[in-house]
Amino acid sequence: MLNRWIWIGVAVAVCLAVGAFFLLRPPAVAVTKPERGLAVEAVYATGTVEPRSYAETGSKISGRVIELKAKEGDRIAAGDVLAVIDLGEDAANVDQLQAKLKLAEADAVRARKLRRSGNVSIAALDQAESALGAADAALKSAKAKLEDHYIRAPIAGVVLRSEQQLKVGDMVQPQQTLFIVGDPSALQIDAEVDEEDITKVKPGQEALIRADAFNGEVLRGTVADITPYGDPVARTYRVHIALPSDTPLLSGMTTEINIVVRKQENALLVPVSALSGGAVWTIVDGRAVQVKVELGAVAKDKAEIRTGLGDRAIVILNPPSTLKPGARLRVATP
Incomplete structure (x- = not known):
């Protein structure tokens, strides 16, 4: 009986020890190290393909x-x-006035001849010339109306x-x-850029273009010019993106554009999932340390760290919202 109680006591002690171990064991977090690569900062815009001249x-x-x-x-x-x-009555009216002009021209010619021979008065000649001028003006007006x-x-x-x-x-x-x-052979994109981003955009910058008709394909263009006056209601500025002569884009297509405003070689990069506002969490000597950083370009999966973080830092991925500075942590095994 005594041996039985001894074994029960040992089992309870072991269970308590194991439970204490797991309760006191620091939580595991996934980590990574920063890497070096190309950082690209871009301004987003949308636009429509249009002929340069239309x-x-x-x-x-x-x-x-x-x-x-x-x-x-x-x-x-x-x-x-x-x-x-x-054409309605306007065509018939032109025909009638052309006939009147011919008659007025003939009357004016006859009046000039008679005036030279002294057989009509100056007043009669003036009347014939005035009638000719009126007939000519009436015909021109009628032709202009017909031209409409x-x-x-x-x-x-x-x-x-x-x-x-x-x-x-x-x-x-x-x-x-x-x-x-x-001219469908010379195309450009009329793009709209938010006013908060327009100061970063300059002529000559590269534009990366996506269109639904070319799913997954990235096409290229160049910033040609920027309209000097923006839309105060939409709070946008129009930017013209020049396209190469061999572009597969067609007039009327809608596009999404990323205008490359900065490229940084050998930039320090971390996964976007490591960001926590303007900071990242790291592990130093088994404890959580929050590091304030200056962000640069932020892409879909990577973010550029301009200052505040070293190459050898151990960066926490997806840091818990409840994480506190100084908390004990351990690195999760892959």
């Missing part, structure tokens, strides 16, 4: 389309007719887009964009 055009009058002279993809010269709006029925290309290039798939018989209104004409 123009919108439409009708100055309301009316019905009676003829389409060009379609999307057609190459055209400046001044070419793209569409014709119902013709939608012409404002610049040479390609019809990039026919708005609303314009068809013969459609009604159009003034100030309505009907065609976009431009």
Whole structure:
């Protein structure tokens, strides 16, 4: 019986010792060491691919389309007719005024001859000349009005887009964009950059571009220029990104852009998961030490440490929110 109680006592003591060991044992944390590599600081922007040179055009009058002279993809010269709006009475009016001008010209020629021979008065000649001038002015006005029925290309290039798939018989209104004409071979991105970042952006900087049409592929461009006046409502500035001639991007595509504003070779890097605000946690002699650091570029998985941390530091990954300076810790085995 005595031996039985002795063994029970020994077992209890062992259990208590084991329990105390695990209770008092410091918690384990995953750690890493900083590494050296390239740090890239970039400014984020979004933008749309546009031709460098393009123009919108439409009708100055309301009316019905009676003829389409060009379609999307057609190459055209400046001044070419793209569409014709119902001419109505304006065409007939031009014909009538042309006939009146011819009659006035004949009357003026006859009056000049008669005046030279002294058969008409100066007043009669002046009246004929005045009638000629009035007929000429009326015809020019009528032709200008008739010209409003013709939608012409404002610049040479390609019809990039026919708005609303314009068809013969459609009604159009003034100030309505009907065609976009431009050069599809020379493209740029019109990007919007937040005003808080615009001071970092300079012409000549590299731009890394992503588009849904090229999933996972990084395309390249260059900052060409920056508009000097921003949008005070959206609080953005427009930046033009020049694209190489062989870019696969097409007009109208939406893009996400990272403008590279700084590159640092041999930078000290730690995983983003090691950051805790403006600090990182390290282990020194088995205890937690919080180190204030100056951050540089922060990417998706790595962050640049500019000051405050050494190469040999043991950095804690995913530090617990309850971690206190001086707490005892141990390194988790992989």
